Amino acid sequence: MNGSFDIISEEDVLHAGNEISRLTREKGFSILDRIQIRTAFSELARNMVVHAGGGKVQYTLLDDWGLQLVFEDHGPGIPDIGKAMSTGFSTTKSMGLGLPGSKKLADDFHVVSKPGEGTKITFFRKIRNDQVNNKNEGINNGQRHDFSRGERNG
Amino acid sequence: MSDKTNEKNKLETLEKRVQELEKENAGLKATLEQEAQEHEKVSMDLAIGLSEAFVVLQKISQGDFSVRASEDVENELLARLGVVINRTNDALSAAKAQTQNMIKELATPVIRVWDEVLVLPLIGTLDSQRAQHVMETLLERITKDGARIVILDITGVPYVDSLVAANIAQTMEAVKLVGAEGMLTGIRAQVAQTLVKMGVKITGVETKSNLAEGLKEAFRRLGVKAIQEKQPGD
Amino acid sequence: MAELSFLTFRGNIIVALHGEMTDSSVRNFQSHLLEEIERIHARGLIIDISALEFVDSYMARVFVETAKMAQLMDTRTVLVGMKPEIAITLIQMGLSFEGVFSAVNLDRGLEILEKERARKRGRR
Numbered sequence: 001m002n003g004s005f006d007i008i009s010e011e012d013v014l015h016a017g018n019e020i021s022r023l024t025r026e027k028g029f030s031i032l033d034r035i036q037i038r039t040a041f042s043e044l045a046r047n048m049v050v051h052a053g054g055g056k057v058q059y060t061l062l063d064d065w066g067l068q069l070v071f072e073d074h075g076p077g078i079p080d081i082g083k084a085m086s087t088g089f090s091t092t093k094s095m096g097l098g099l100p101g102s103k104k105l106a107d108d109f110h111v112v113s114k115p116g117e118g119t120k121i122t123f124f125r126k127i128r129n130d131q132v133n134n135k136n137e138g139i140n141n142g143q144r145h146d147f148s149r150g151e152r153n154g
Numbered sequence: 155m156s157d158k159t160n161e162k163n164k165l166e167t168l169e170k171r172v173q174e175l176e177k178e179n180a181g182l183k184a185t186l187e188q189e190a191q192e193h194e195k196v197s198m199d200l201a202i203g204l205s206e207a208f209v210v211l212q213k214i215s216q217g218d219f220s221v222r223a224s225e226d227v228e229n230e231l232l233a234r235l236g237v238v239i240n241r242t243n244d245a246l247s248a249a250k251a252q253t254q255n256m257i258k259e260l261a262t263p264v265i266r267v268w269d270e271v272l273v274l275p276l277i278g279t280l281d282s283q284r285a286q287h288v289m290e291t292l293l294e295r296i297t298k299d300g301a302r303i304v305i306l307d308i309t310g311v312p313y314v315d316s317l318v319a320a321n322i323a324q325t326m327e328a329v330k331l332v333g334a335e336g337m338l339t340g341i342r343a344q345v346a347q348t349l350v351k352m353g354v355k356i357t358g359v360e361t362k363s364n365l366a367e368g369l370k371e372a373f374r375r376l377g378v379k380a381i382q383e384k385q386p387g388d
Numbered sequence: 389m390a391e392l393s394f395l396t397f398r399g400n401i402i403v404a405l406h407g408e409m410t411d412s413s414v415r416n417f418q419s420h421l422l423e424e425i426e427r428i429h430a431r432g433l434i435i436d437i438s439a440l441e442f443v444d445s446y447m448a449r450v451f452v453e454t455a456k457m458a459q460l461m462d463t464r465t466v467l468v469g470m471k472p473e474i475a476i477t478l479i480q481m482g483l484s485f486e487g488v489f490s491a492v493n494l495d496r497g498l499e500i501l502e503k504e505r506a507r508k509r510g511r512r
Contacts, residue, residue, distance in 0.1 A: 289476060290472065290473075290476065293472030293475060293476065294472050296472070296492065297471070297472055297492055300492050300493060300496070301492070302496075324476075324479045324480065327479050327485075328472070328475040328476055328479045330485075330490060331467075331470055331475040331478065331479065331485055331490050332470050332471075332472055332475045332490060332492060333467075333468070333469075333470070333490040333491040333492035333493075333496060333497075334492065
């Protein structure tokens with residue numbers, strides 16, 4: 001399952017964040033997973049609004065795998081990614097924890113940025129094992145296979 | 155003369171019959187060849203299907219439950235084998251998950267030792283996954299029970315690595331954030347060394363030598379007095 | 389965002405946050421709260437965040453800042469009802485909440501404010 005959101009304003013951040021929350025709830029992510037995904041979404045989407053005047057978020061949700069969020073903007077770019085990823089650095093008034101903080105909430109995190117062209121951040125969060133197993137149990141409870149057809153020839 | 159004609163006719167009939175038989179024979183031969191080919195194909199399919207099934211079974215026996223046998227194959231026998239293997243796989247992986255959950259629950263026994271006082275004695279080595287589970291379980295109990303004081307007793311933890319040490323520090327901070335007071339008891343020599351050497355700061359958390367001292371401190375903070383009315387043996 | 393309503397209880401301001409907040413509504417919340425503290429000379433402030441679905445670094449920063457600003461006006465702040473999952477998230481992101489009191493529920497929050505007041509009286 002996949003889709004995308006255009007993020008221009010603070011309201012867009014909220015609206016898209018709510019959608020992401022709804023999707024992860026439906027897919028059976030744990031509360032902690034959901035809250036951490038929502039928090040990282042808020043951080044990274046806000047960065048696009050504040051630093052680049054907006055951008056686009058693409059999401060990909062795969063069963064038994066996880067959620068990937070790609071944040072892409074055509075803003076000024078991040079001149080020094082290493083510096084931006086270190087705790088405490090910020091070009092605006094925020095605490096500067098948005099980027100490094102989101103990374104800590106991710107299972108996989110990539111930043112590609114070219115000054116003057118824009119920034120692309122990929123955030124990936126696995127669906128945790130016990131959730132996947134719970135889902136398998138659900139399948140087992142249902143009658144999935146028909147064994148009777150093989151017995152007709154006796 | 156009629157005899158001759160008769161003979162000729164007979165010969166012609168026989169020749170015709172031979173031709174027919176030859177044709178029939180050719181047909182039978184073709185059928186046989188086709189059947190032989192089909193048999194070969196079926197046994198090839200079976201051989202390939204079975205070896206695939208063996209690979210899947212071998213992986214399952216090694217504890218890899220992510221594999222699936224193919225159920226959507228032409229050969230009915232193989233299809234059924236696939237279905238049975240996948241069913242077994244599902245059942246095994248569910249059982250494993252259940253056991254792991256049970257172990258996880260047993261490994262984090264949060265005990266309410268007094269009104270509003272929780273104790274979590276940790277035993278054995280901690281990896282970061284278990285440390286994460288400890289944090290989640292403990293915080294949930296604090297909010298559910300409205301606990302005031304939480305004692306994390308790590309007497310049974312012989313050593314920690316830097317990741318787990320950081321995790322313990324994070325747990326104590328999170329305890330504060332949800333609104334309880336954390337206490338750490340039973341820090342072993344090696345654990346203390348790791349904490350200091352790795353520069354892990356456990357700020358604003360009282361540490362006591364053992365669980366009994368921790369409990370006394372908890373009682374003191376709650377204003378609870380324990381009075382010994384009789385001497386043992388009186 | 390829904391209108392904010394401040395309750396006053398024994399000289400303390402109690403405010404509960406609901407649902408989602410944009411950055412500007414978080415900023416508005418801060419300035420209105422501080423004005424209210426000034427207006428009624430509040431002795432304590434309780435921010436109930438039990439109904440918040442998540443708290444990100446921006447909101448967290450505003451809470452910590454607000455507590456510091458209130459402290460300058462001689463008002464103690466208690467954050468009440470933070471969900472365990474939110475606490476884990478904020479700590480894992482590396483946020484610090486130094487100088488902010490936390491309580492599991494409103495009762496405990498008021499208790500902390502009482503204790504702080506008693507401590508202050510004792511110092512005098």
